[in-house]
Amino acid sequence: MGVLVMGKIKLHEILHLSMRTGLGSRWNELKKYNSLSKNKSIQHIVYSASPRWTLSYPKLMPWIPWDQRQSSRKRRQLTLRLSRDKTILRQWLVKTMLRTPYPLTERMVLFWHNHFTTSMDKVNQPSLLLKQNILFRRHGLGNFKQLLHEVSRDPALLIYLDNQNSQRGNPNENFARELLELFTLGEGHFSERDVLGAAQAFTGWGVDRVTKRFMFRRDLHDNSVKYFMGKKGRFNGNHIIDMLLKSPYTAEHIAQQFWAEFISDEKPNAQTIKRWGYVFRHANYDIRSLLMAVLKSPEFWSRYHRGEKIKSPVELIVGTLRSLVIKPPSTFQIVTRCDALGQSILNPETPKGYAGGKAWIDTYTLSLRTQIMSDLVNNASVRDFKRMPNLPLKDKANWLLARKSVNPLPLILATQKEKLHHVLTDPAYQLI
Amino acid sequence: MKRRRFIKYSALGSVAAGLLSKGIAHAAPRRKVTAQKKRILVLVELQGGNDGLNTLIPFRDPLYYHLRPTLAIPKQSTLPISDSLAFHPSLRSLQRYWQANQIACLQGVGYPRSNRSHFRSIDIWNTASNYNQNIKEGWISNLLGVHHDIAGLVVNSQLGPLAGYQSSSIRINDIETLINSNQPMQARSTNTRNNSLAHLLKTERVIAESTEYLKKHLRKAKDESHRFPRHEFGREFASIARLINSGIDIPSYKLTLSSFDTHTLQARPHADLLKLLADSFHAFAQTMQRHQRWNDVLVMTYSEFGRQVAENGNQGTDHGEASVQFVMGGKVKGGIYGKNPDLNQLNKNALPHRIDFRSVYGTVASRWWGLRNPWNRPLIPFI
Numbered sequence: 060m061g062v063l064v065m066g067k068i069k070l071h072e073i074l075h076l077s078m079r080t081g082l083g084s085r086w087n088e089l090k091k092y093n094s095l096s097k098n099k100s101i102q103h104i105v106y107s108a109s110p111r112w113t114l115s116y117p118k119l120m121p122w123i124p125w126d127q128r129q130s131s132r133k134r135r136q137l138t139l140r141l142s143r144d145k146t147i148l149r150q151w152l153v154k155t156m157l158r159t160p161y162p163l164t165e166r167m168v169l170f171w172h173n174h175f176t177t178s179m180d181k182v183n184q185p186s187l188l189l190k191q192n193i194l195f196r197r198h199g200l201g202n203f204k205q206l207l208h209e210v211s212r213d214p215a216l217l218i219y220l221d222n223q224n225s226q227r228g229n230p231n232e233n234f235a236r237e238l239l240e241l242f243t244l245g246e247g248h249f250s251e252r253d254v255l256g257a258a259q260a261f262t263g264w265g266v267d268r269v270t271k272r273f274m275f276r277r278d279l280h281d282n283s284v285k286y287f288m289g290k291k292g293r294f295n296g297n298h299i300i301d302m303l304l305k306s307p308y309t310a311e312h313i314a315q316q317f318w319a320e321f322i323s324d325e326k327p328n329a330q331t332i333k334r335w336g337y338v339f340r341h342a343n344y345d346i347r348s349l350l351m352a353v354l355k356s357p358e359f360w361s362r363y364h365r366g367e368k369i370k371s372p373v374e375l376i377v378g379t380l381r382s383l384v385i386k387p388p389s390t391f392q393i394v395t396r397c398d399a400l401g402q403s404i405l406n407p408e409t410p411k412g413y414a415g416g417k418a419w420i421d422t423y424t425l426s427l428r429t430q431i432m433s434d435l436v437n438n439a440s441v442r443d444f445k446r447m448p449n450l451p452l453k454d455k456a457n458w459l460l461a462r463k464s465v466n467p468l469p470l471i472l473a474t475q476k477e478k479l480h481h482v483l484t485d486p487a488y489q490l491i
Numbered sequence: 492m493k494r495r496r497f498i499k500y501s502a503l504g505s506v507a508a509g510l511l512s513k514g515i516a517h518a519a520p521r522r523k524v525t526a527q528k529k530r531i532l533v534l535v536e537l538q539g540g541n542d543g544l545n546t547l548i549p550f551r552d553p554l555y556y557h558l559r560p561t562l563a564i565p566k567q568s569t570l571p572i573s574d575s576l577a578f579h580p581s582l583r584s585l586q587r588y589w590q591a592n593q594i595a596c597l598q599g600v601g602y603p604r605s606n607r608s609h610f611r612s613i614d615i616w617n618t619a620s621n622y623n624q625n626i627k628e629g630w631i632s633n634l635l636g637v638h639h640d641i642a643g644l645v646v647n648s649q650l651g652p653l654a655g656y657q658s659s660s661i662r663i664n665d666i667e668t669l670i671n672s673n674q675p676m677q678a679r680s681t682n683t684r685n686n687s688l689a690h691l692l693k694t695e696r697v698i699a700e701s702t703e704y705l706k707k708h709l710r711k712a713k714d715e716s717h718r719f720p721r722h723e724f725g726r727e728f729a730s731i732a733r734l735i736n737s738g739i740d741i742p743s744y745k746l747t748l749s750s751f752d753t754h755t756l757q758a759r760p761h762a763d764l765l766k767l768l769a770d771s772f773h774a775f776a777q778t779m780q781r782h783q784r785w786n787d788v789l790v791m792t793y794s795e796f797g798r799q800v801a802e803n804g805n806q807g808t809d810h811g812e813a814s815v816q817f818v819m820g821g822k823v824k825g826g827i828y829g830k831n832p833d834l835n836q837l838n839k840n841a842l843p844h845r846i847d848f849r850s851v852y853g854t855v856a857s858r859w860w861g862l863r864n865p866w867n868r869p870l871i872p873f874i
Contacts, residue, residue: 221754221755221805221807224755224804224805225804225805226804228804229803229804229805230803230804231754231755231803231804231805231807231809232803232809232810233754233809236607236608236810240608240610246608246610246611251607251839254607324686324687325686363684366685366687366688367685367686367687368687369687369690369691399664408749409609409610410609411609411610416687417686417687417690418649420690420691420694421650421661421662421694422661422662422663422694422697422698422701423661423662423663423664423668424662425676425691425694425695425698426672426676426698429676430672462685462688465679465688465692486688486691486692486695487688489691490685490687490688490691
């Protein structure tokens with residue numbers, strides 16, 4: 060295996076770590092780790108990830124309140140600008156993912172956006188989505204308590220979940236329900252009465268019509284006594300969040316999401332989730348501590364969970380482009396291909412986000428995935444191939460595949476292009 | 492095609508590998524189980540929770556107008572179909588089918604201990620499970636088992652009721668892409684401990700075995716999408732019509748109309764959605780009639796839940812419970828089934844269910860497809 064012997068960490072281990080915590084596995088980056096032990100590698104990945112690195116923020120149109128008196132021409136112009144801004148923002152995110160030296164940060168941004176889902180099409184205000192994205196960068200590897208509090212005041216999310224006009228006497232339940240079901244406790248750990256109590260507590264948490272910043276509207280807030288999780292009091296939104304953070308179910312719910320993100324598409328073991336939930340709560344909701352616990356766990360390294368996750372469209376396309384360092388197709392194409400594969404960036408279909416796992420693959424998306432991979436190889440230039448590490452086919456397969464290939468390897472006589480095509484269109488390449 | 496044999500074989504193979512335990516119980520039943528030839532079910536999912544009360548309107552109930560000061564449809568603009576109930580004005584193009592006795596309106600359909608989460612609730616509808624049960628297999632997959640080359644086809648929508656480990660259902664985005672696709676996919680054994688890989692291999696096999704078959708049939712049928720509403724949903728409906736006209740043996744289809752989750756400013760978007768729905772139904776019915784297939788199809792709507800009765804403060808409605816379902820087709824016994832909603836008896840501002848949704852599924856299973864009804868619920872004689 061020649062080149063593949065690494066120092067203190069085995070190639071398949073660093074490959075696994077890199078694919079699961081980053082986007083793709085660049086050969087030169089893998090080599091960096093050969094002087095580090097397993098624990099040091101984990102530590103390096105988790106603690107070196109800078110939350111600040113992005114391409115410079117795109118210039119988006121500031122919020123302009125819609126005015127009924129505007130001429131239809133003026134309104135048409137605004138609509139056009141909005142739709143251009145949406146495209147710009149989606150492309151900016153993809154470009155950042157392609158170029159970042161800290162793929163873990165991008166992974167966490169995607170993760171939190173899929174947790175606190177917000178659809179740009181409904182909010183219809185790209186600048187607010189950018190603001191939210193920066194929030195996920197700032198706290199995505201920070202403290203979950205703070206993240207939850209900040210997100211509950213995030214204009215984009217409040218608009219998306221219809222809370223901006225929720226008022227005393229007529230609370231809108233949408234935000235409160237998703238707060239309990241998706242963001243914290245998880246399904247089955249609350250009652251309809253809790254949803255109502257939380258909805259009442261969050262009345263008046265809205266967005267200023269002019270500045271589009273968070274605004275607490277005292278005149279709309281319901282200051283009466285509410286019932287929530289078996290308690291009674293004049294709760295407001297902050298009280299609700301604090302009570303949610305006291306429940307062990309919240310930490311376990313996040314642990315469960317981490318399982319799905321980092322370990323496997325299969326169901327977790329209840330004991331594991333309890334353990335991680337405990338770690339998370341006792342680390343005062345420090346996200347890095349939870350992540351360290353996950354990455355150091357025997358479950359993460361178990362060979363049964365290797366290659367047990369199906370790649371998301373972003374992992375597939377951006378990951379491949381990052382691994383191979385080939386000239387990417389236009390960002391526009393990357394975005395539309397992700398759309399077609401079911402991961403519409405910044406526009407998830409439901410508040411639950413992308414279902415992920417096996418749901419990524421059906422008869423339509425699998426053909427398309429294979430087609431896209433095939434196109435990537437066929438469009439790669441001679442120069443692209445020169446840049447790739449010169450590895451024997453078997454090593455190339457070991458480098459790019461999370462498990463052994465399904466199709467038999469082609470003959471030695473095959474050209475480099477044929478060999479790469481072979482690896483990228485193998486069903487095993489869809490796994491991570 | 493040798494597909495049926497192949498699937499049975501590989502399903503048994505995976506049992507040997509210890510891959511599956513549940514679900515496989517349905518794999519090799521001894522009774523005859525193919526759905527009656529040429530009987531087709533087209534499921535239309537109204538995603539987000541359709542407001543049943545503003546779809547089939549109790550237009551004589553003063554309480555309805557009282558609880559919905561801004562959202563109630565004024566009496567004079569509703570389209571009455573009985574003494575007490577009326578269609579939403581957007582459903583005008585369905586009136587003729589009502590008069591021809593080809594629409595059944597099932598009122599108050601839901602399930603006990605209703606869950607108001609979109610995700611859990613649609614899971615329950617898709618799998619016909621109890622509130623405390625977690626079934627992976629979709630209800631149609633479960634009914635049809637492995638006895639059809641292609642059990643179902645969804646157009647640009649989740650597999651939902653057609654999902655399942657051994658399901659041979661396929662999803663397409665649009666017919667053109669399908670016809671132009673030429674990926675070399677292989678049919679091979681899915682014996683592996685890795686369930687994700689097994690899923691990939693299974694999907695490859697379904698593609699390998701069905702694509703050519705579909706392509707071959709589709710050449711026989713014309714594209715008639717110009718007769719459908721100019722909207723994605725209309726085009727999707729047209730694709731299904733084309734597949735049915737091609738004479739291909741697929742017993743179930745599904746498509747989705749989304750954006751029914753109307754928490755804010757509901758009136759206009761809801762009216763637009765219902766109009767699109769009704770116009771697409773009309774175009775579909777006409778196409779089927781032209782091709783003499785109207786008696787072979789059953790179009791059925793469903794939604795994860797209805798919406799609450801009193802409107803919220805944002806001229807919208809929050810998640811409720813029971814709702815109304817439409818069933819339409821040449822063989823349907825039109826009429827209103829189920830008691831009228833009683834707005835005095837609400838469960839946390841929502842209509843409690845009067846008909847269990849499994850009664851509807853059971854009726855489709857036994858009276859439409861002639862299969863054994865696995866749900867022990869009374870049937871509804873809408874077919």
